[in-house]
Amino acid sequence: MNNLKVNCYSGHTYAEEPRSFVWEGVEYEVEEIEKAWLEPGERHFRVRTRDNKLFKLCYNEMEGQWSLTELIRS
Numbered sequence: 001m002n003n004l005k006v007n008c009y010s011g012h013t014y015a016e017e018p019r020s021f022v023w024e025g026v027e028y029e030v031e032e033i034e035k036a037w038l039e040p041g042e043r044h045f046r047v048r049t050r051d052n053k054l055f056k057l058c059y060n061e062m063e064g065q066w067s068l069t070e071l072i073r074s
Contacts, residue, residue, distance in 0.1 A: 014059075015043050018030050018045055018057050033046070043061070
């Protein structure tokens with residue numbers, strides 16, 4: 001079960017810019033998109049939240065699903 005819900009800005013395509021997400025019952029607001037890149041069939045974003053955590057969000061266009069990885073600051 002996917003317990004991730006992403007709220008994003010969508011202009012002429014879906015998932016142009018994530019704004020916030022709910023993960024494991026906690027809502028995180030995106031303070032900054034540090035990096036965004038495209039791979040075949042996927043949109044990737046490295047984001048920093050308001051509480052200074054780093055995450056990688058990935059939107060799979062074929063499955064219509066988001067995935068999330070928490071990143072550790074080095």
